Amino acid sequence: MTNESSISPLDKSARYAIVAYLGISALVFVLMMLLGLLMRMGQAQWLSIPPHIFYQVMTAHGAGMVGISGLAASAVLWYFLRRHVNLTTGILWANLVFFLLGVVLILGGIFLGGYGGAWTFLFPLPSHGMGVWGVSGAASFLIGLLLIGVGFLLLYLDVGRAIISKYGNIGRGLGWPQLFGNSTDFPPASVVASTMVVIINIAGILAGAVVLTMILINLFYPAFAVDALLTKNLIFFFGHVFINATIYQAVIAVYEILPEYTGRPWRVNKVFLAAWTASTFMVMFVYPHHLLMDFVMPTWMLLMGQILSYLSGLPVLVVTAYGALTIVHRSNLRWDMVSGLLFVSMFGWAVGVIPAVIDGTIAANQVMHNTMWVPGHFHMYLIVGLVAMLFGFMYYIAQNGAPKLLDRLAFWVYLVAGTGFCMNFLASGQASVARRWAVHLPEWVGYSHAASILAAGIALAALVFALRFLTHMGNARTA
Amino acid sequence: MIQETVWLISLSLMAIITAVFIYVAVNSSKTVPDFEAVQARALSFRAKLFWTLLVAGVIIFIATTQVLPYATTRGEVSADAVEINAVGKQWFWELSQNEVEAGTTVIFNVTTEDVNHGMGIYDSELRLLAQTQAMPGYENKLKFTFSEPGQYRLMCMEYCGLSHHTMIIPFNVK
CATH class of the missing domain: 1.10.287 (Helix Hairpins)
Structure with a gap:
C-alpha cells in the first residue's frame, strides 16, 4: 500500500488529462451502451433497424467499446504508476489527441462512408462492401484504428521507458530478481502490472499496425496479395491482447484502492510475481483459442489455445480474485460506491472465467463458437468486470464515493441488470443463437426482449455513474 | 447434447x-x-x-481432446463418407449436393470465393451440431454423421457483411 503522504502532487496538466480521459470515457461508455441497446431492440423486433444500419451500429459499438476501454484503463495505469516512476504528461495528452483524431476517422468511415465490416475487420471483408461501403469508408475506418494505435504505442513506449529508467530493465519491472532469486525488495503491484501491459500491448499494437497496413495496401492495390489466415492470426493476436490488457491495467485500481479501504496491504510476493509473469506469456499465446474452428491451423497451436485458456484462468481466480476476497473478508470494510464497484468488478472478472474457459475447449467450441455464448463471456468480463472497475475508479478520483440514494439504486440496477444481461447472452448461446445477426429467427427473438430490458437498465445505471463523475470532476484528486 | x-x-x-x-x-x-x-x-x-x-x-x-474435429482436414480418409463441396459467397451457399440418407457420414469441403464465412449445421430444432470456418484460399473439411432424418439448415457463423443473417440453406436428410 502506498503511503498517501509520500505521493507527489499531480501537476495541473496531468490532472486535467486524467479528468479528460475519464470524462470522455464516461460519456462514450453510455453512448456505446445505447448503441448496444439499439441492437438488442432491433433483434427483439421492437425497433425497425435496416441491416446496413444495424451492422454499422455493431461496428461502432465494438470499436467504440474496445477503444474507450483502452483509454479509460490507461488512465488508471498512468494515475497510479506515476506514483512510482517518472511518466511524461505530454505523451499522455498526445495519446488523447491521436485517439480523438482516430475516432473522427472511424465515425466518418462508418456513418458517412457506410463501413460496417465489424471492428475485427476480417480480411478481405473491408474491400468487399458489396455496394454498402466503398474503399474510402473502409480506409477511413482502418486509418482511424491505426492512428489510435500510434497514440497508444507512444504511451506504452513512454511507460516502458519510465520503468526501465527506474528499475533498470523490463525483467526487474516484472520482479524477476525477486521471483527467481532471494531478493525481497519487491516492486509495487502497479509497476508489475504496468510492465506486463507494456510488453503485451506493444507486441499487440505492432501486430495490429502490421495487419492494418497490409489490408490498407490491399484495399488500394488489390494485386498486393494478402493471406487470409495470416491476417486472421494477426488480427486476433492484436484484438485479444488489446482488450485483455484493458482489464490488466484497470485492476491496478483494485490493487491500490482496496487496501486503502480495508487497511490491509496487497502483498506482492513470489506467487503474485509468478502469476503476472505467467499471464504475460499466456495472454500473448492464448489467442489461437479464437481460431479453433479454423481447421487448417496447425493442431499444436489449437491445442495450445485450449491449454492456455485453462491456465489463463488460474492467475485471475487464484491470485487476483482470491487476493481481493482475502483482503475484504472480515475487514470491517467501508462500503461505498468505490469499494462496492471494485468488489463487483472482481466478481465479474472471476465469474466470467468459467464461460471463457468452456469456450476455449475445442469440443465445446464446435457448438459454441460465434454463438451468443462468446459475447456472453466477454460482456461478463467487460460490463460486470472492467466497466465496474472503471466507474469505481471514477468515483475514487472525483472523491464522491459516499453513496446517495440514486447511487445505491444505480449500483444495484447495474449489478442485477449487468449480470442478468450476460446470463441472457450465455443462455441464448447454449440455445445456439448465432451472434452478429441483424435479424433473428422467430425462435430466437424472446431472448432479445429480455436482453433489451436489461440493457436499458445497464445504460440507465451507467448514465447515473457518468453524470456523477462529470458533475464532480472539478473535485478530482490532486495527488 | x-x-x-x-x-x-x-x-x-x-x-x-x-x-x-x-x-x-x-x-x-x-x-x-x-x-x-x-x-x-x-x-x-x-x-x-x-x-x-x-x-x-x-x-x-x-x-x-481424445477426438478432435481436425483429422479429416489433415488427410484422414473415411471410405464410406460422402463428400460435398460447400462454397460460401456473399450471401448464399453453393452446395454440390443438398440431400443425403439418414446414417450417412458427410465430409463437407468448406471454402469461400470472397470473404470469411462460417458453416454451421443446425438441426430442425435449431440446435447447432457442428461448424467450421470458410476461408479464402483454404479448405476446411468438416466430417459429420447425420444419424436422424429431418430438415437441417446450414447457416453462416462468421460475419460477412450486409446479408450475413440470410445465408441459410436447407439440407435434407431422408
Whole structure:
C-alpha cells in the first residue's frame, strides 16, 4: 500500500488529462451502451433497424467499446504508476489527441462512408462492401484504428521507458530478481502490472499496425496479395491482447484502492510475481483459442489455445480474485460506491472465467463458437468486470464515493441488470443463437426482449455513474 | 447434447463463485483480531485450490481432446463418407449436393470465393451440431454423421457483411 503522504502532487496538466480521459470515457461508455441497446431492440423486433444500419451500429459499438476501454484503463495505469516512476504528461495528452483524431476517422468511415465490416475487420471483408461501403469508408475506418494505435504505442513506449529508467530493465519491472532469486525488495503491484501491459500491448499494437497496413495496401492495390489466415492470426493476436490488457491495467485500481479501504496491504510476493509473469506469456499465446474452428491451423497451436485458456484462468481466480476476497473478508470494510464497484468488478472478472474457459475447449467450441455464448463471456468480463472497475475508479478520483440514494439504486440496477444481461447472452448461446445477426429467427427473438430490458437498465445505471463523475470532476484528486 | 452439459457445468461453477463473493461481502462488516492468522490460512487453502484446479484442468483437457474435429482436414480418409463441396459467397451457399440418407457420414469441403464465412449445421430444432470456418484460399473439411432424418439448415457463423443473417440453406436428410 502506498503511503498517501509520500505521493507527489499531480501537476495541473496531468490532472486535467486524467479528468479528460475519464470524462470522455464516461460519456462514450453510455453512448456505446445505447448503441448496444439499439441492437438488442432491433433483434427483439421492437425497433425497425435496416441491416446496413444495424451492422454499422455493431461496428461502432465494438470499436467504440474496445477503444474507450483502452483509454479509460490507461488512465488508471498512468494515475497510479506515476506514483512510482517518472511518466511524461505530454505523451499522455498526445495519446488523447491521436485517439480523438482516430475516432473522427472511424465515425466518418462508418456513418458517412457506410463501413460496417465489424471492428475485427476480417480480411478481405473491408474491400468487399458489396455496394454498402466503398474503399474510402473502409480506409477511413482502418486509418482511424491505426492512428489510435500510434497514440497508444507512444504511451506504452513512454511507460516502458519510465520503468526501465527506474528499475533498470523490463525483467526487474516484472520482479524477476525477486521471483527467481532471494531478493525481497519487491516492486509495487502497479509497476508489475504496468510492465506486463507494456510488453503485451506493444507486441499487440505492432501486430495490429502490421495487419492494418497490409489490408490498407490491399484495399488500394488489390494485386498486393494478402493471406487470409495470416491476417486472421494477426488480427486476433492484436484484438485479444488489446482488450485483455484493458482489464490488466484497470485492476491496478483494485490493487491500490482496496487496501486503502480495508487497511490491509496487497502483498506482492513470489506467487503474485509468478502469476503476472505467467499471464504475460499466456495472454500473448492464448489467442489461437479464437481460431479453433479454423481447421487448417496447425493442431499444436489449437491445442495450445485450449491449454492456455485453462491456465489463463488460474492467475485471475487464484491470485487476483482470491487476493481481493482475502483482503475484504472480515475487514470491517467501508462500503461505498468505490469499494462496492471494485468488489463487483472482481466478481465479474472471476465469474466470467468459467464461460471463457468452456469456450476455449475445442469440443465445446464446435457448438459454441460465434454463438451468443462468446459475447456472453466477454460482456461478463467487460460490463460486470472492467466497466465496474472503471466507474469505481471514477468515483475514487472525483472523491464522491459516499453513496446517495440514486447511487445505491444505480449500483444495484447495474449489478442485477449487468449480470442478468450476460446470463441472457450465455443462455441464448447454449440455445445456439448465432451472434452478429441483424435479424433473428422467430425462435430466437424472446431472448432479445429480455436482453433489451436489461440493457436499458445497464445504460440507465451507467448514465447515473457518468453524470456523477462529470458533475464532480472539478473535485478530482490532486495527488 | 454438449450444450446442456456445458450449461449445467457453467451454472454450477458460476454459482459457487457467486456464493463465495456473497459470503465475503456479507461478512465484510465483521472484524478479526489477527489478520495475519487469517491470511496464513487463506494462503494454505489457496495452494490446495491451485493444485486441485490444475489437476482438474489436466484431466478435462485429456478427456476432451481424445477426438478432435481436425483429422479429416489433415488427410484422414473415411471410405464410406460422402463428400460435398460447400462454397460460401456473399450471401448464399453453393452446395454440390443438398440431400443425403439418414446414417450417412458427410465430409463437407468448406471454402469461400470472397470473404470469411462460417458453416454451421443446425438441426430442425435449431440446435447447432457442428461448424467450421470458410476461408479464402483454404479448405476446411468438416466430417459429420447425420444419424436422424429431418430438415437441417446450414447457416453462416462468421460475419460477412450486409446479408450475413440470410445465408441459410436447407439440407435434407431422408
